[in-house]
Amino acid sequence: MKKIAWLLPLCLLLAACRADVSEPEELYLVSAIGFDAGNADLRVSVEVPLTRENEADKMEVLVFDGTGNNLTAAMRDLRAKLGKKLFFGHCALAIFGDGVSGDALRAALDFLSGNEIPLSVTVVSAPDARELLARGTLSAPAAGYEIPDILRLLARDEGLPLRCRYYEIAAHSSDFTLPRFLPSDLNNAVPDRFVGMRSYRDGKAAVE
Amino acid sequence: MTRAKTKRRGLHQIALAALFTVGNTLLRFPWKNTGAGISISFPVSAIAAVCAVALVYPAAGKLLRAPFRKRIPRMIAAGVFCAAVSAVSLFCAARCASDLLAFFGETLLPRGTEVPFSALFLAAAVCLARAPRRSTDGFALIVFFASCVAVAVLFLRGAPQFRAEYGAVDFSVFSGADVLSGTLWAEVLLPMAPLAVYFGVTTPRRKGKSVRSPVFGTLAGVGILLVCVLQTLLTFGAEYAAALSYPYSRAVRVVSVGQYAFRPEILSYLLDYSACLFRTAVCFASVRRLFGRFLPRAAKWVPALLGLGVFIYLYLR
Numbered sequence: 425m426k427k428i429a430w431l432l433p434l435c436l437l438l439a440a441c442r443a444d445v446s447e448p449e450e451l452y453l454v455s456a457i458g459f460d461a462g463n464a465d466l467r468v469s470v471e472v473p474l475t476r477e478n479e480a481d482k483m484e485v486l487v488f489d490g491t492g493n494n495l496t497a498a499m500r501d502l503r504a505k506l507g508k509k510l511f512f513g514h515c516a517l518a519i520f521g522d523g524v525s526g527d528a529l530r531a532a533l534d535f536l537s538g539n540e541i542p543l544s545v546t547v548v549s550a551p552d553a554r555e556l557l558a559r560g561t562l563s564a565p566a567a568g569y570e571i572p573d574i575l576r577l578l579a580r581d582e583g584l585p586l587r588c589r590y591y592e593i594a595a596h597s598s599d600f601t602l603p604r605f606l607p608s609d610l611n612n613a614v615p616d617r618f619v620g621m622r623s624y625r626d627g628k629a630a631v632e
Numbered sequence: 633m634t635r636a637k638t639k640r641r642g643l644h645q646i647a648l649a650a651l652f653t654v655g656n657t658l659l660r661f662p663w664k665n666t667g668a669g670i671s672i673s674f675p676v677s678a679i680a681a682v683c684a685v686a687l688v689y690p691a692a693g694k695l696l697r698a699p700f701r702k703r704i705p706r707m708i709a710a711g712v713f714c715a716a717v718s719a720v721s722l723f724c725a726a727r728c729a730s731d732l733l734a735f736f737g738e739t740l741l742p743r744g745t746e747v748p749f750s751a752l753f754l755a756a757a758v759c760l761a762r763a764p765r766r767s768t769d770g771f772a773l774i775v776f777f778a779s780c781v782a783v784a785v786l787f788l789r790g791a792p793q794f795r796a797e798y799g800a801v802d803f804s805v806f807s808g809a810d811v812l813s814g815t816l817w818a819e820v821l822l823p824m825a826p827l828a829v830y831f832g833v834t835t836p837r838r839k840g841k842s843v844r845s846p847v848f849g850t851l852a853g854v855g856i857l858l859v860c861v862l863q864t865l866l867t868f869g870a871e872y873a874a875a876l877s878y879p880y881s882r883a884v885r886v887v888s889v890g891q892y893a894f895r896p897e898i899l900s901y902l903l904d905y906s907a908c909l910f911r912t913a914v915c916f917a918s919v920r921r922l923f924g925r926f927l928p929r930a931a932k933w934v935p936a937l938l939g940l941g942v943f944i945y946l947y948l949r
Contacts, residue, residue, distance in 0.1 A: 544886040591886060595872040 451511040452488075455568030457541070458553025459495075460521035461528040467491045467521075468498040469554040470510060473566040485566050487558045495531040512540040517568040518590065519553035520602065525628050536590050543591040546572040549602040549622040549629070559607040574618060575603060598626050642845050644769030645831070647776030648910065649849020652827050653681065654779075654856050655911030656731040657819060658880055659904060670870055674861055677820040678854040684824040685850045692717075692832030696925055714922040721826040725915035726942045728823075729753060732908040733946060735878055740901065750946045754939040757909055761916035761935035765834055768913070775906045776852075782899035783856055787863050789896070790887045794866035823911065824850070830918040833925075856903075912942075 456471040469489040490502025503510065518536055520529065536545060548571060550556040557567055578584045586603060587593070593600040604622045622629055695710050729750065737746050760768055831846040864873050864883040873879040881904075884897040916935040924931035 542885060543882055544888075589886070591868060591872070591882075595869045 450508055452486075452506065452508045454510055454512050454515045455566045456517035456519065456557055456571075457512070457515055458519040458521065458550075458557050459524050459528070459532040460553050461523035461525070464493060465491050466493070466495055466498045466528055466531070467554060468495065468502055469557055470502065471517075471557045471566055471568050472510075473568075483566070487554065489554055495528075495535055499535075513542065515541050515545055515568065516572050518545050518547045519556055519605075520547065520549050521553040522549070522551050522629070524553075525624075529624070533594065537594060541590070543589070543594075545590045546575060547588050547590055547593055547602055548575075549604045551606065556605060556607045571605060578618060598624075600624050644773045645835070645845035646849040646852055648769055648772035648914070649685075649827060649831070649846050650776055650852035650856060651772055651779070651907050651910040652823075652914050653850050653853020654903070654907035655823060656728040656908050657823075657857060658860055658907060659731045659735050659878060660819060670861065670865070670874070674858070678858075681820045681824050681854065682847060682850050684821045685828045685846045688825055688828035689832050689846050692829045693835070696829075696833050696922070710925065714925065717825055717829050718919045718922055720822055721829075721915040721919045722938060722941070724823045724826060725757075725912045725938065726945050728908050728911045728915070729757075729942050729946060730949065732904065735881070735904065736901075738877070739881065747947065750943060753905075753909065754912070754943050757912040757916060758935045758939040760909065760913035761920060762932065768917070772910060775910070779856065779903045779906060782903055783859050786884045786887055786896065786899055787859050790863050790867060790883065793886055794863075795869070796866075798866050798869040799862075823915075826915045826918040830914050830921065833918070833921040 452470075452472040454470045455473050458469040458471075460467040460469070467489055468491075469487055472486045472488065474484045474486060488502060488505060490498045490500070490505065492498035492501050518532075518541070520532060524532055535541075536547070537543075575584075575586055575588070579586050587600070588602050593602070601621050601623045604619050606617045606619050692713075695706075695713060732753065733746055733750050736749060741749055760771070763771075827850070828846060835845065860880045864879045867873075867883045867886065868876070868879065873883075876882050881897060881900055884900045887896055916938050919938060920931050920934040923934045
């Protein structure tokens, strides 16, 4: 037994392996990702909360975006603007802008199904995904962490039947319903920006 | 051997057989081949696996345990049987190592570390195959209990995400031909042969009781798989689960424990690794034991040679 006891720590050590060996200082930890589609372009925006050393309570939130004629080109454009790698392992929110439908919607769903983003990411809709991220939030520093909390409270307190995590909508990829959020109005702050649900049928959206 | 010791030994053997049964099955089967028809193909395959062990185990024991002496026809029959089982064992070990490497390569390992990882994994399997039976059994028992706890914790923590409607069995997506063609043979019945032979050669025969450990062990392994399959089905539904490369691994990724431990899927990696390790080691050990019936002195080198062979195969792939 003693001779093979080394196999146990080996199992534990292997369990600590990770695919991305970059140090945390070399990464931007993405908390939210947004997709917007125009006439021919697709825009990808990411929200990156930053904390300074010894100032954990002062969180700064940056929003970066990239544009291209498809999702790959938009991601390439986004990455080209950054000095660090993007890490999606902590991404908690995905936002589909109003223009995202058809091929753009399928591309966005495919992107979310990749290994990088957690399957439990919350998906919502907004008139403009970048604007929702850029306007900032009222109670939490990052929209990526605030909006899932708002939805959790709504589900608990008002019994709202929400099935908006990625794996829940992927199981019904042609027909699903997403919560809809409006950006904060900076002059006339509204504490709750949840404005209802938006249905998607066969890759097309219709406001309810 | 006292009764208490015999009982304890039986538990060790059940643990070993259970881990072997889980093996790379959790990574590969049943979604990849049967897709959304898993609700039906899984019980069919589970029954087939238990029957295979119950049938092959006594036959292997009868053929291989008694000394050959000058019984030439029996020796020839045993030689052919051993060659066939050895080939199957090697195939299963190579497939198991290959599946684990593919899975870890995709989910965990940094690029370029596949070679040292496979070398470490195969070295561990060779050590386990060469270790005395008591050591292997003791180690299997510890890992088995750890695996059971991990699977149970992940299942319970994942329960709030379950949707009852995903549990409904859909007969329209089931294809009997799919199950009977590749899946049943390659994924379920073939790996059971090395397990049955391993127990057939190493377990002392006791009237009426000898078949219990491998059969109960296989049932315990099927039980672990059932919990994993249920978790995946109730989280994703059969159709979406079938579209994912590693459905159970993805199902446990949506589980969170408390506010900070929100990626406990590390526990499932431990199960994947240890189950594949035991399946590979038992495959090597059964070839070693079979070889030992004919050339006892050379048999101790067999696991190392097999490990090297599998390593070369993985490297060439």
